[in-house]
Structure formats: C-alpha cells, structure tokens
Amino acid sequence: MRKIIGLITGFVVLLGGAVAYVVSARHGGAAVNAVPVSTGQTLALDSSTLFFSNLADGPDRGKLAAVPATDPGTARRVGDLSCDRFAAARGTAICLRLKPGSLPPLTDMLVLDANLKEVHRETLPGTPSRARVSPNGRIVNWTLFVTGDSYAATGFSTRTGFYNLDKQRLIKSVETLPILIDDKRYFASDVNFWGITFAADGNRFYLTMGSKGKTYLIEADFAKYHGHAIARNVECPSLSPDGRRIAYKQKVATGKWRLAVMDLATRKITNPPDDRLLDDQPVWRDNNTLLYPLRAADGTTDIWSVGLTKPPTLLIRHATSPSLGAKG
Numbered sequence: 001m002r003k004i005i006g007l008i009t010g011f012v013v014l015l016g017g018a019v020a021y022v023v024s025a026r027h028g029g030a031a032v033n034a035v036p037v038s039t040g041q042t043l044a045l046d047s048s049t050l051f052f053s054n055l056a057d058g059p060d061r062g063k064l065a066a067v068p069a070t071d072p073g074t075a076r077r078v079g080d081l082s083c084d085r086f087a088a089a090r091g092t093a094i095c096l097r098l099k100p101g102s103l104p105p106l107t108d109m110l111v112l113d114a115n116l117k118e119v120h121r122e123t124l125p126g127t128p129s130r131a132r133v134s135p136n137g138r139i140v141n142w143t144l145f146v147t148g149d150s151y152a153a154t155g156f157s158t159r160t161g162f163y164n165l166d167k168q169r170l171i172k173s174v175e176t177l178p179i180l181i182d183d184k185r186y187f188a189s190d191v192n193f194w195g196i197t198f199a200a201d202g203n204r205f206y207l208t209m210g211s212k213g214k215t216y217l218i219e220a221d222f223a224k225y226h227g228h229a230i231a232r233n234v235e236c237p238s239l240s241p242d243g244r245r246i247a248y249k250q251k252v253a254t255g256k257w258r259l260a261v262m263d264l265a266t267r268k269i270t271n272p273p274d275d276r277l278l279d280d281q282p283v284w285r286d287n288n289t290l291l292y293p294l295r296a297a298d299g300t301t302d303i304w305s306v307g308l309t310k311p312p313t314l315l316i317r318h319a320t321s322p323s324l325g326a327k328g
Contacts, residue, residue, distance in 0.1 A: 035318055036075035037065070043079040045088050045114045049325040053083050055301055055318040064095070064116075069285075069324060072315050081116060084128040087323045088112075090137025092165065096128035096144075107144055111163060122170060126159055130236065130281050131321070134198035134205075138165050139222070143194040151194075151235065151255075151279065158194040160207065162222075179209060179218060180228040188212060195236035195281050198222075199243055206237045206246060217246065217262075231262060236281035238290075247282040247290050259292065261308060274304070274312040283322050293320040 035056035043051075043066050050072055054065035064083045065076040084107075085096040093112040098105060105127045111120035126144030133140050141162045148156025162171045174193050179186045192210040199205065203223050209216045217234035220227030235249040235257065243264075250260035250271070259278050262269050272290065282292040288308050295301045303319045306312040316322070 037078050038075050039078045041066075041077035041079050043077060043081075043116055045091060045093060045116065045325040047324070047326050050316075051086055051088060051323045051325050052303060052316060052319040053086060053321040054078055055320055057318075065319070066325065067316065076316075076319075079116070083321070085131040085142070085321050087131045087133050087140075087321075088325050089133040089135050090326055092133050092137035092140065093323075093325075094131045094133055094140040094142065096131050096142055098127055099123065107142075109140075109142055109163070111140055111165065120163065120165075120168075122163065124159070124161070124172065129158065130160075130195050132196055132198065132281075134202045135200045135241075136198075136202035138202050139163070139198065140165070141196045141198075143196070156192075158192050160193045160196060162196075174207070177218075177220065178226045180226075181216065182229075186211070186229075193218075197237050197239045197246075197281075199239060200241075206239060208235045208237065210235075215251070217248070231267065234262070238282045238284060240284050240287050242287050244287070247284065249278055249280075252277075259290065259306070261290075270308070272306045272308055272312075273310070274306045276312075280320075283324070285324065291315065291322045293322065 039060055048069055049066045050069040051066050054060055054063050060078040062082050063078050064081045064086055065078045067074055067076050082097050083095040084098055087094050091114040095110040097108050099108055107124050107126055107128050109122045109124055110118050113119050126146040129145050130143035139162055143158050143160045146157045146159050159173050161173050188211045190211055194208050196205055196207040205220050207218050209218045215235050216229040217231040218227040219230045233251050237246045237248045239246055246262045248260055249257035251257050256277050258275055260269055260271050280293050282290045285291050291305050293301050293303050300318055301320045302314055303316040303322050304312050305315045
C-alpha cells in the first residue's frame with residue numbers, strides 16, 4: 001500500500017510540474033521592458049503575417065498576437081484568443097491551451113478556420129507541448145505532456161494525436177503506429193512519440209520516437225498508417241517547404257540540444273550558425289531560414305531567426321510558438 005501511495009504521489013508531483021511549466025510561460029516571468037501592443041484586434045490568417053503567443057507582461061500575456069512577417073519589429077496586434085501553442089497552414093489553424101484548474105491537467109485543442117473562428121474542439125489529457133498543421137490544411141496534430149514538464153525530465157511521457165478535418169476523424173494517440181527499425185518491427189513498453197511534421201501531400205509525415213534512451217526520426221505514411229526509422233538522435237523534426245531538409249533538435253548532452261538540419265537525400269547533417277541550446281520544434285520561414293523560440297537566462301523567451309549559413313537575429317521579443325499565417 002505504501003508503494004502504491006508513493007507512486008501516486010510522484011505522479012501528482014510530475015503533473016503539477018507540467019502545469020506549473022505552462023502557467024509560468026503564460027503568466028510568469030520577471031518584469032521586462034514594455035513591448036508595444038495594440039489590443040483587442042481582429043486577427044485572421046494571412047500569408048504576410050507572423051503569429052505567435054504573446055509573452056509580454058500585462059493582461060494580454062498568453063494571447064495570440066501577430067506582426068507583419070516582413071516587419072516583425074512593429075507593434076504587435078493582440079487578439080482575444082489565448083493559445084499556449086499555435087500553428088497554421090492553408091486556411092486552418094490549431095490552438096492548444098491549458099484548461100484552467102484541471103487536475104490532472106487537461107488541454108483544449110481548438111481547430112480554427114481562416115478567420116480564427118472555432119470549427120472543432122477536443123479536450124485532451126496533458127499539457128501543451130507541440131502543435132502543427134499539415135501544409136494542405138486538412139490535418140492538425142499535437143503533442144501533450146502527460147507526465148513530466150520537459151523533454152529533459154526523467155520519465156517524461158507524451159501523447160501525440162491527429163484530427164482529420166475531411167473525415168472528422170480523431171486519433172487521440174499514435175502509440176499503436178507500427179514501426180520498423182532496421183527492417184524489423186519494433187516493440188517496447190516505453191515508446192514515446194512527439195513532434196510531428198507533414199509533407200506537402202498531407203500523407204507522408206515525420207516524427208520523433210523515443211525508446212530505451214534513444215531517439216529516432218520516423219518517416220511514416222498516414223493512409224497506410226505505418227512508419228520506419230531513417231535516422232537517430234533526431235527530435236522535434238520540421239520539414240522544409242520544398243521537402244528536402246529536416247530541421248530538428250540534435251542532442252549534445254543529457255537534456256541539452258542544438259539546432260541541426262539534415263538533407264534527406266544525402267543524410268548529411270549541418271548546424272546553422274547558432275550553438276545556443278534549443279528545446280523547441282523549429283519552424284521554416286522559407287527554404288533557407290528557420291524560426292525558433294529561445295529562453296534567456298532571466299527566464300524570458302524571444303523568437304529568433306537564423307539562416308542555414310547566416311548568423312541569428314532577434315526577431316520578436318517576449319514571444320513563443322511562431323507560425324506563418326498562410327491563408328491558403
């Protein structure tokens with residue numbers, strides 16, 4: 001009985017840490033210099049707009065915000081929608097937000113149209129971690145922490161799922177996705193999946209599989225619903241718009257990663273000129289430029305941009321979860 005009570009207590013502590021992590025990102029952090037904002041704005045998907053979750057201190061912290069993609073230094077427009085994670089493509093968007101007061105934690109997954117109006121909602125167990133929309137705008141996917149509060153946590157567990165808009169089909173978890181490693185079906189009790197990215201056809205996709213202390217890049221077929229490992233030490237993959245490269249987190253030490261890019265044809269790996277530690281899924285701005293949030297030593301988070309060969313630049317202060325608002 002004592003063992004059971006201890007396990008339950010530990011589970012509650014891990015869940016509490018996950019909730020604290022998201023709530024801190026949304027509401028916490030030290031006071032910072034004021035960031036110009038224009039509140040109460042009506043936002044809509046637009047190919048010339050860069051969206052993100054606003055982390056500037058104030059009542060609009062945690063709300064969806066936008067700036068012109070070509071002039072991100074202008075005052076951000078902040079709408080009424082709160083999102084811990086956001087992504088968009090071809091007239092569809094996904095918004096993940098932690099459900100206040102839920103224990104165990106729950107996340108509302110909202111599917112939005114081009115005017116950011118809700119068209120579907122699911123409430124799922126866990127805290128927001130990753131969100132993406134397939135390039136054709138027909139499939140939204142997400143990753144939630146169900147234990148632990150980061151990928152550096154010991155014993156963390158994730159749950160990754162899809163929603164198909166055309167078929168109105170919900171797959172709450174891809175845990176049953178059959179995987180081949182070295183042409184053999186892989187079975188293990190500790191398998192975790194996270195960080196999905198789709199190809200332009202809306203069928204081929206890539207994701208991370210973790211098991212027995214190793215991580216694998218999985219290439220999968222959505223229609224046939226199976227996948228196989230094509231590389232190791234790859235986490236949170238992001239496929240370039242032309243489908244030629246995968247940007248990802250490359251593990252350099254326990255709980256530490258840096259940005260890397262793999263050429264899918266040659267499997268050659270290069271590192272963009274930013275060796276700072278990254279713990280997020282990068283976003284391609286175009287075929288040669290990446291966007292990603294980085295947490296500073298003072299606890300604040302900013303969005304940065306880096307070219308494959310050009311040095312990084314600060315793009316948006318006090319922001320996270322960048323996404324280009326492709327209208328489609």
